[in-house]
Amino acid sequence: MNVCDSGKILHLFADQDYQLTSDSRSADLIVINTCSVREKPELKLFSALGRYIPLKRRRPELVIAVGGCVAQQWGDKLLERCPGLDVVFGTHQLDSLPQLVAAARLSRKPVSSTDFLARPGGLEVMARPTPAAVSAMVTIMQGCDNFCSYCIVPYVRGREYSRSSDAIIEEVRKLAEAGIKEVMLLGQNVNSYGLKASGEISFAELLGRIQEINGIERIRFTTSHPKDMSDELISAFAALSKLCPYLHLPLQAGSDAVLKRMGRGYTAASYLEKVEKLRRIVPEIALTTDIIVGFPGESEADFLQTLTMLKKVGYDQIYSFKYSVRPGTRAADYDDIVADEEKRDRLARCQALQDEISQAILLAQVGKIAEVLVTGPSKRGASEWSGRTPESRIVNFSAPTKIVVGDLCRVKVIEAYKHSLKGEVVADAGS
Numbered sequence: 352m353n354v355c356d357s358g359k360i361l362h363l364f365a366d367q368d369y370q371l372t373s374d375s376r377s378a379d380l381i382v383i384n385t386c387s388v389r390e391k392p393e394l395k396l397f398s399a400l401g402r403y404i405p406l407k408r409r410r411p412e413l414v415i416a417v418g419g420c421v422a423q424q425w426g427d428k429l430l431e432r433c434p435g436l437d438v439v440f441g442t443h444q445l446d447s448l449p450q451l452v453a454a455a456r457l458s459r460k461p462v463s464s465t466d467f468l469a470r471p472g473g474l475e476v477m478a479r480p481t482p483a484a485v486s487a488m489v490t491i492m493q494g495c496d497n498f499c500s501y502c503i504v505p506y507v508r509g510r511e512y513s514r515s516s517d518a519i520i521e522e523v524r525k526l527a528e529a530g531i532k533e534v535m536l537l538g539q540n541v542n543s544y545g546l547k548a549s550g551e552i553s554f555a556e557l558l559g560r561i562q563e564i565n566g567i568e569r570i571r572f573t574t575s576h577p578k579d580m581s582d583e584l585i586s587a588f589a590a591l592s593k594l595c596p597y598l599h600l601p602l603q604a605g606s607d608a609v610l611k612r613m614g615r616g617y618t619a620a621s622y623l624e625k626v627e628k629l630r631r632i633v634p635e636i637a638l639t640t641d642i643i644v645g646f647p648g649e650s651e652a653d654f655l656q657t658l659t660m661l662k663k664v665g666y667d668q669i670y671s672f673k674y675s676v677r678p679g680t681r682a683a684d685y686d687d688i689v690a691d692e693e694k695r696d697r698l699a700r701c702q703a704l705q706d707e708i709s710q711a712i713l714l715a716q717v718g719k720i721a722e723v724l725v726t727g728p729s730k731r732g733a734s735e736w737s738g739r740t741p742e743s744r745i746v747n748f749s750a751p752t753k754i755v756v757g758d759l760c761r762v763k764v765i766e767a768y769k770h771s772l773k774g775e776v777v778a779d780a781g782s
């Protein structure tokens with residue numbers, strides 16, 4: 352979501368005739384967009400400010416702005432802590448950033464704006480796709496009402512708010528007209544889209560409306576909360592041809608006791624039930640997940656249940672982390688802390704097991720034909736192209752005929768690597 356927000360910031364300033372530069376010494380404006388979901392975001396921010404603020408000695412007109420989760424948490428205090436910082440803007444103030452920058456420039460005084468609003472500002476700003484992009488992100492909702500015990504998101508993004516479906520459809524239509532083939536719908540918990548907005552359609556219905564937009568070939572979404580994965584949404588995977596057979600479904604832990612302390616609202620059995628339902632109607636669906644190891648109170652037996660879940664579900668990939676405290680969350684007050692050495696060991700075992708599972712899944716693709724959406728030249732060299740299958744697997748491939756970014760190609764998989772596949776074009780499916 353932060354990547355999408357950064358795209359929106361680019362859009363806002365491009366409209367004001369700013370141009371992107373990779374040279375911070377010649378910049379008139381530096382915007383740092385922060386995220387505090389992972390560990391030590393403040394340290395990264397302070398180190399970046401330590402590099403950028405001294406640039407103002409040579410360029411006093413330089414304005415430096417900080418937004419995102421850390422800005423939301425610190426508010427005005429960030430200006431006190433970092434003399435030379437000009438603008439602090441919260442997660443609901445993204446659309447006001449150009450005005451805040453202009454005010455700081457004019458008054459030569461720092462400004463800060465971090466109040467939560469009834470309707471988060473910035474949701475209606477389009478993230479500007481790069482000229483050669485085939486995929487674009489579209490925010491459909493912001494905030495979260497779940498308050499999982501370890502998570503800072505509800506405190507820094509605010510309560511759940513869904514955009515109007517008409518505005519979303521209009522944005523996707525514009526993206527399709529601009530040549531975008533694939534949209535990724537974003538929100539902290541997309542499956543609860545529309546539930547708390549009176550008269551709004553459900554998330555599955557929204558997917559159905561996007562399916563009708565000419566030019567859009569693929570639809571993806573993230574992130575889903577397992578407890579809100581409705582039968583209607585599961586059925587959409589079978590009913591909607593453009594909805595990719597790929598789902599990121601955060602598990603976090605395989606032990607019911609740990610899930611309860613995390614406040615996740617599901618059990619390992621109910622999670623598996625949803626996975627089985629999904630696989631009954633879309634057997635080829637690829638699943639990925641998030642795992643936290645070493646949550647307070649997690650015993651070795653609890654941890655082994657996480658490994659059991661990895662084997663039972665067979666994820667394509669996992670995003671796994673050692674638990675780390677987020678001050679201000681409920682879990683920050685939990686005792687029964689798991690020793691860091693133990694966390695490290697569990698993380699290594701978790702990732703080693705997942706590497707085996709991921710490798711087996713990639714190896715099983717060899718010999719199959721996949722439809723690949725071409726995203727650009729491969730990193731391996733100019734003679735190869737790169738793209739993704741509907742299951743979001745990366746395929747690097749050679750093509751004897753001319754192809755362009757955005758083409759959909761039929762590719763035969765001939766080899767599996769650790770994180771990607773190698774293939775060759777067998778026929779162009781057109782696009």
Ligand code: SF4
Nearest residue numbers: 495497498499502504
């Ligand atoms: S559902 Fe996701 S975003 Fe919401 S509190 Fe839980 S982990 Fe955080």
